[in-house]
Amino acid sequence: MCGICGKISLNGNVTEELIRKMCGVLTHRGPDDEGVWVLDYAPMNSQSVRSNSIGGVSVGLGHRRLAIIDLSPAGHQPMSNEDGTIWIVLNGEIYNFPELRDALEKKGHKFKSRTDTEVVIHLYEDKGAECVKDLRGMFAFAIWDDRKKLLFAARDRIGKKPLYYYHNNQALIFASEIKAILQDSEVSREVNRPSITDYLSYGYTPAPETMFRNIMKLPPAHFMIYENGNVRIERYWELDFSKKIKLSEEDYCRRTMELLEEATKIRLISDVPLGAFLSGGIDSSAVVYMMSKLSSKPVKTFSIGFDNKDYSELKYAKIIAERFKTEHHEYVVKPDAIELLPKLVWHYNEPYADSSALPSYYVAKMTRQEVAVALNGDGGDECFGGYERFMAARYAELINKAPIPFKKKIIEAIIKRIPESLEFKDFKTRLRRFLVMSSKPYRERHYNWVTIFRDSEKENLFSNEFNKEISGRNSFSYLNKAFNECGSKDIVDMVMCADIKTNLLDDLLVKMDIATMANSLEGRSPFLDHKMMEFCAAMPSNMKIKGTKLKYILKKALSKALPKEILSRGKMGFGVPLDEWFRKELKDYSYGILMSNDCTNRGYFKKDAIRKILDEHAAGKANNGARIWSLLFLELWHREFIDKGQRA
Numbered sequence: 001m002c003g004i005c006g007k008i009s010l011n012g013n014v015t016e017e018l019i020r021k022m023c024g025v026l027t028h029r030g031p032d033d034e035g036v037w038v039l040d041y042a043p044m045n046s047q048s049v050r051s052n053s054i055g056g057v058s059v060g061l062g063h064r065r066l067a068i069i070d071l072s073p074a075g076h077q078p079m080s081n082e083d084g085t086i087w088i089v090l091n092g093e094i095y096n097f098p099e100l101r102d103a104l105e106k107k108g109h110k111f112k113s114r115t116d117t118e119v120v121i122h123l124y125e126d127k128g129a130e131c132v133k134d135l136r137g138m139f140a141f142a143i144w145d146d147r148k149k150l151l152f153a154a155r156d157r158i159g160k161k162p163l164y165y166y167h168n169n170q171a172l173i174f175a176s177e178i179k180a181i182l183q184d185s186e187v188s189r190e191v192n193r194p195s196i197t198d199y200l201s202y203g204y205t206p207a208p209e210t211m212f213r214n215i216m217k218l219p220p221a222h223f224m225i226y227e228n229g230n231v232r233i234e235r236y237w238e239l240d241f242s243k244k245i246k247l248s249e250e251d252y253c254r255r256t257m258e259l260l261e262e263a264t265k266i267r268l269i270s271d272v273p274l275g276a277f278l279s280g281g282i283d284s285s286a287v288v289y290m291m292s293k294l295s296s297k298p299v300k301t302f303s304i305g306f307d308n309k310d311y312s313e314l315k316y317a318k319i320i321a322e323r324f325k326t327e328h329h330e331y332v333v334k335p336d337a338i339e340l341l342p343k344l345v346w347h348y349n350e351p352y353a354d355s356s357a358l359p360s361y362y363v364a365k366m367t368r369q370e371v372a373v374a375l376n377g378d379g380g381d382e383c384f385g386g387y388e389r390f391m392a393a394r395y396a397e398l399i400n401k402a403p404i405p406f407k408k409k410i411i412e413a414i415i416k417r418i419p420e421s422l423e424f425k426d427f428k429t430r431l432r433r434f435l436v437m438s439s440k441p442y443r444e445r446h447y448n449w450v451t452i453f454r455d456s457e458k459e460n461l462f463s464n465e466f467n468k469e470i471s472g473r474n475s476f477s478y479l480n481k482a483f484n485e486c487g488s489k490d491i492v493d494m495v496m497c498a499d500i501k502t503n504l505l506d507d508l509l510v511k512m513d514i515a516t517m518a519n520s521l522e523g524r525s526p527f528l529d530h531k532m533m534e535f536c537a538a539m540p541s542n543m544k545i546k547g548t549k550l551k552y553i554l555k556k557a558l559s560k561a562l563p564k565e566i567l568s569r570g571k572m573g574f575g576v577p578l579d580e581w582f583r584k585e586l587k588d589y590s591y592g593i594l595m596s597n598d599c600t601n602r603g604y605f606k607k608d609a610i611r612k613i614l615d616e617h618a619a620g621k622a623n624n625g626a627r628i629w630s631l632l633f634l635e636l637w638h639r640e641f642i643d644k645g646q647r648a
Contacts, residue, residue: 158379264290265290300370331363
């Protein structure tokens with residue numbers, strides 16, 4: 001696991017100094033080694049070289065290494081083939097590299113290391129762009145092909161590893177994090193202002209855009225070729241929900257366990273100590289179970305919690321730790337953890353409104369004190385149907401198809417009987433929200449369920465001038481595009497597919513990457529193995545959600561492995577007690593930041609509208625915790641990345 005960066009310039013102005021600057025802000029992603037290569041005539045064992053530009057083109061590649069496989073100097077990057085015509089920087093893990101290496105050696109390829117990186121080099125020599133289809137794992141890499149004078153870059157199928165890029169008519173700059181790209185003085189720190197409305201809807205900047213103008217994200221399952229000043233981007237894989245397989249429940253269970261065991265097993269390959277995040281939920285518990293089954297030593301597990309028991313899962317994590325006799329570690333997050341917020345802003349590079357970034361950072365920090373690799377349960381909900389919104393989509397469709405008199409009289413009568421509540425976790429609150437939205441078309445309904453600020457709320461929040469500026473921007477189009485790309489007509493399939501293409505990609509995977517890499521920790525996700533995801537996409541939705549039972553097949557498959565207390569408990573999620581914090585310990589902090597002249601003079605918001613959000617929350621008239629957090633992160637991001645850049 002590493003940090004990568006680079007620049008290809010048609011002006012011949014790539015310098016070693018620039019590449020080292022870019023590497024310098026990625027040190028947390030790779031504390032073990034640094035490699036810089038400028039152009040392509042370095043001896044194999046050289047760490048850096050500067051040579052004259054050939055044909056007006058200069059190339060620089062940079063790498064920060066977190067050594068996981070082959071800890072020797074042979075794993076140093078940038079790495080080349082035998083004759084120095086192919087150079088690569090890679091971030092990630094290729095789990096099937098031993099099999100690929102065996103096949104390549106039989107073809108006559110010679111290896112000088114035990115790394116997966118070198119396998120990608122030779123695979124590219126054999127297959128060119130098609131090489132990505134053979135890779136199983138998480139990755140983002142860039143290859144300079146000096147024979148063809150082009151850059152080939154690719155990202156894994158699911159999007160676990162990031163790759164950002166900047167392109168103009170003279171250069172392409174890429175990196176694992178935006179802050180590395182910003183080290184180049186050619187790149188201006190301009191806000192992508194229309195994306196602010198998208199951010200306040202979803203809590204992140206939807207791909208392929210970023211919050212910086214002219215800096216983009218390479219989408220997952222895509223490769224990019226930069227040649228003669230032009231960029232070409234192509235998709236190489238798609239998760240297919242349209243083709244279903246028909247098995248008995250027993251066979252679905254058997255295959256689920258086979259795939260989970262295999263996906264876990266290949267993620268245990270490591271030359272450094274590893275452990276597991278353990279929330280106490282089904283997914284992380286299943287991974288710990290598999291690790292315990294496959295390991296001869298006790299698994300090291302790590303859990304995070306809060307003083308507020310409504311948000312803490314520590315007791316469930318302890319049940320699993322005791323069940324599988326793990327070496328267990330706990331950490332309790334307190335409200336003073338808000339002091340970490342400016343640091344999170346720096347690490348995330350963009351505004352990011354998912355408050356679980358806070359505990360995720362802490363659990364990663366704690367974990368890194370003991371191990372360098374941690375497995376997690378990410379993807380279990382997306383694969384097997386673990387979110388209430390998936391089930392809600394099915395039942396809302398049934399209600400929506402009911403006769404209009406029934407909907408108007410019965411549904412409206414029920415809504416009136418349920419009082420509005422500030423408690424998001426309360427069943428009646430969730431039921432009321434479900435019924436209110438049930439009459440809307442399924443896409444619009446899902447949009448309203450997943451957004452922080454609804455469109456009408458944003459209109460009231462934004463200044464008149466900013467509303468005019470973004471009048472042509474439609475935040476819903478991002479989610480609508482994801483729905484359009486789903487091949488199935490089953491409502492649950494469509495919602496799950498859209499969720500994978502949006503929330504999983506731009507929220508959850510970003511959180512895991514940043515939380516782990518900020519602490520020089522590698523995170524691995526067995527449920528996000530693409531073979532597991534393909535199997536789940538081909539599974540009929542009634543095997544995932546049966547009646548009101550979420551994760552039906554996964555729970556059944558794990559029925560003999562996990563305790564009943566874990567299998568039968570409701571989903572809590574990795575939430576943070578923001579509502580309580582912003583009414584008590586962090587009330588003054590939120591007012592101080594959001595009512596400051598710096599914030600109110602940016603021209604985005606009406607000052608009175610922000611004050612209303614704060615006042616209503618403080619008085620207990622509304623639960624605006626998530627909204628306040630999103631506004632705080634946006635303002636602090638401006639101060640860190642825009643204001644500081646303007647002063648520099």
